[in-house]
Amino acid sequence: MESLLNIDRLTKTYGSLKACNNITFDLYPGQVLGIIGESGSGKSTLLNCIGDSLEIDAGEVTYTNSNNETLNIKQIPESKHRKLTKTEWGFVQQNPHDGLRMNVTAGANIAERLLNVGIRHYGNIREEAKYWLEQVEIDTNRIDDFPHTFSGGMQQRLQLARVLVTKPRLIFMDEPTGGLDVSVQARLLDLLRSLVRNLNLSVILVTHDIGVVRLLAHRLLVMKKGQIVESGLTDRVLDDPQHSYTQQLVSATLIP
Amino acid sequence: MTTPELTIKQPAIDLCDDTLLYATEIYKSFILHNQGGIKLPVLENVSLEVKAGECVALTGISGSGKSTLMKSLYGNYGIDRGEIWVKHNNNWLDLAQLQPHEIIAVRQETIGYVSQFLRVIPRVPALDVAAEPLLELGIDIDIAHNKIKHLFSLLNLPERLWQLSPTTFSGGEKQRVNIARALAVDYPIFLLDEPTSALDTQNRQVVINLLTEKKQQGAALIGIFHDEEVRDKLCTRELVFGIN
Numbered sequence: 001m002e003s004l005l006n007i008d009r010l011t012k013t014y015g016s017l018k019a020c021n022n023i024t025f026d027l028y029p030g031q032v033l034g035i036i037g038e039s040g041s042g043k044s045t046l047l048n049c050i051g052d053s054l055e056i057d058a059g060e061v062t063y064t065n066s067n068n069e070t071l072n073i074k075q076i077p078e079s080k081h082r083k084l085t086k087t088e089w090g091f092v093q094q095n096p097h098d099g100l101r102m103n104v105t106a107g108a109n110i111a112e113r114l115l116n117v118g119i120r121h122y123g124n125i126r127e128e129a130k131y132w133l134e135q136v137e138i139d140t141n142r143i144d145d146f147p148h149t150f151s152g153g154m155q156q157r158l159q160l161a162r163v164l165v166t167k168p169r170l171i172f173m174d175e176p177t178g179g180l181d182v183s184v185q186a187r188l189l190d191l192l193r194s195l196v197r198n199l200n201l202s203v204i205l206v207t208h209d210i211g212v213v214r215l216l217a218h219r220l221l222v223m224k225k226g227q228i229v230e231s232g233l234t235d236r237v238l239d240d241p242q243h244s245y246t247q248q249l250v251s252a253t254l255i256p
Numbered sequence: 257m258t259t260p261e262l263t264i265k266q267p268a269i270d271l272c273d274d275t276l277l278y279a280t281e282i283y284k285s286f287i288l289h290n291q292g293g294i295k296l297p298v299l300e301n302v303s304l305e306v307k308a309g310e311c312v313a314l315t316g317i318s319g320s321g322k323s324t325l326m327k328s329l330y331g332n333y334g335i336d337r338g339e340i341w342v343k344h345n346n347n348w349l350d351l352a353q354l355q356p357h358e359i360i361a362v363r364q365e366t367i368g369y370v371s372q373f374l375r376v377i378p379r380v381p382a383l384d385v386a387a388e389p390l391l392e393l394g395i396d397i398d399i400a401h402n403k404i405k406h407l408f409s410l411l412n413l414p415e416r417l418w419q420l421s422p423t424t425f426s427g428g429e430k431q432r433v434n435i436a437r438a439l440a441v442d443y444p445i446f447l448l449d450e451p452t453s454a455l456d457t458q459n460r461q462v463v464i465n466l467l468t469e470k471k472q473q474g475a476a477l478i479g480i481f482h483d484e485e486v487r488d489k490l491c492t493r494e495l496v497f498g499i500n
Contacts, residue, residue: 001357028357186378193377197391215377219356233331233356240333244289251290 002064004029004170004202005050010059012042012049019045021226023059029169032196032203034217034234036210036249042226043206044174050204051091051172053081066169086116090163094175096155099162100147106133106158107143113166132161136191153184157191164195173205177212189215210253214238222246266348267341274308275343276444276476277329282338284321284328298324299335304478304495308444311467311477311490316497322480325497326447329478330369331359342366343444364392368443370451374430376422382408383418386437393441400440407436411462427454439466446470448479452486464489 003026012020019042027033035043048054050061050073061073065088073081085091093099100109110129119125130140136157138150147155156176163171176192177185193216196203205217213220213234220237222230222245230243241247267278284299298321306312314322327333329340331351340351344366351359363369368389376385383404390400408418411432417425422433431454438446448467452460460483467490471477481487 031357031360183378190377190380214375218360232334233359235332236334236356239327240286242287242334247289 001028003027004064006060006062007050008060008062010046010049010061011057012045012054013057018226020049020056023228025221025228025231027170027202027204029202030196030200031219032205032217034213034220035204035206035223036208036213036220037223038208038249041223043223046223047172047174047204047206051089051170052085053078063170086113087166088169090166090168090171092156092159092163092171092173092176094178096147096152096159099159100155102146102148105144105146106138106150109147109158109162110165113162117166128165129161132165133158135164135195136161137187151184153180153188156180156188160191160195164199167199168201170202170204173203173207175207175209176205177207177209185212192216210238210250222249263353264339264350267339271305271341271348272307274474275305276308277304277306277343277478278339278341279304279325279329280339280341282325282328282340283336284324284333285336299328302338306445306476306478308474308476309471310492311471311479313487313491313494314478314480314497315487315494320497322497323449326369326449326478326480330363330367330447364389366443367445367447368438368441369447370435370438370449372431372450372453374422374434374437376430378423379421381419382413382422382425382433385422386433386440389437389441403440404436407440407466408432410466411436412459428456428459431455432459435463435466439470442473442475444475446475446477446479448477448481450480450482452481452483460486 005027007023007025010020010023011018023046035046037043049056056074063071063073065071091099107126107129110132111125114125114128129143133140133143138154138157138161147158150158177188180188189212195201205213207213217234220231220234221228222237222243224245230237230241230246237246238250241250271278280303282299282302285295285297288294302325304312314325316322324333328335335352338352341348342351342362344362349362351362354362383401386404387400390403391397413429413432417429422430425433435451452463455463464486467477477490
């Protein structure tokens, strides 16, 4: 199996602080990679360096696109990068306000990504928006409502629909279940699992919730102070942790 | 980037054609960093070869390493030393050398695991929990559901429970969901961690029958069975664990 994304010795500094220090890993198609670590460990910075346009100080991010071209992400022109983030890639933010446009309707939020890639047929766009609302289990009658009238869980699912409409291959998620109550969280996790399987999505998922990675992630990276201290199969990292920090993290969890 | 080549490409000895698993010289210890770095050696020089149609019982007092070996054979625990050769799609692979995505592939097609406890997701019905391994193999959802329904019926799991999340199920009900989930797939190798611990006599007999069928179809079974009846009826030999 060929990998989809390679991160090679990625380093990002803020002054003298190494937020990401020499990070190397691969991501394979159809795989969910979880990144855990405490606040300030560099996990969100890493996600933004890869999935967003945060500049890096050293290293390489290589992505193989749907035309089988290998793209050196940090060296391609900004326009090409932007196109990628609006088509083959998607970003689901922790705070729906960062991932949605709150002043336009749910339908328009989904349509925006289609308009961006040049689709203009209004009827088709509306049908497509409805389809994806259904996929994320939002009542299609809510298509003309504004996201601020949605609950937190619905807003997260709308973010997903907005991203999924362009049939991305790679999705970045930053604490997608943060701030949701437990039953809503379970529903979103279940939805994510079936979407990953049915759409063959690859996901990089940043969270501090060990329960979430246990359910969703195939593989796990554990970060501390900007470095990967442990990595591997999720259940092995959680059940047979080798590094003292991982052991501490796992033993501090209420329900591992 | 391609996968790194295995350093050791095949088992050092010629294995019999019907050998499915060959674990050799396994060492496994645990280092507890947060408890003064204490080192607990659990497995020392354990070897095991299992052929098609065999059922090996791991026996010995608790704490002797039976579960640790089972978890190591599934890649759930990483071993310190040794090789775990598994026949996967007619190729020999050493689990100890594999990358995470390769272990996932071995688990999807070659090694089934019946754990003592079912990991449930709230909201997901028992039927879907059990069908998941079939769906991951790309099997059509209706075919998968039918297969699970058949197993649920054999295991006397009441039909009114099928569409409910197993979160609220009793221990025995959860265990039957777990058994259906694993036995629905024709894995060549099954790891069974006390598969009947919470079952009544009638359902225990159903599980014995199902596992006997797997054996006859040429699967290799490795298990921990505290129930003597189950052990006597299923197992062809024992691997006895002693205390270090």
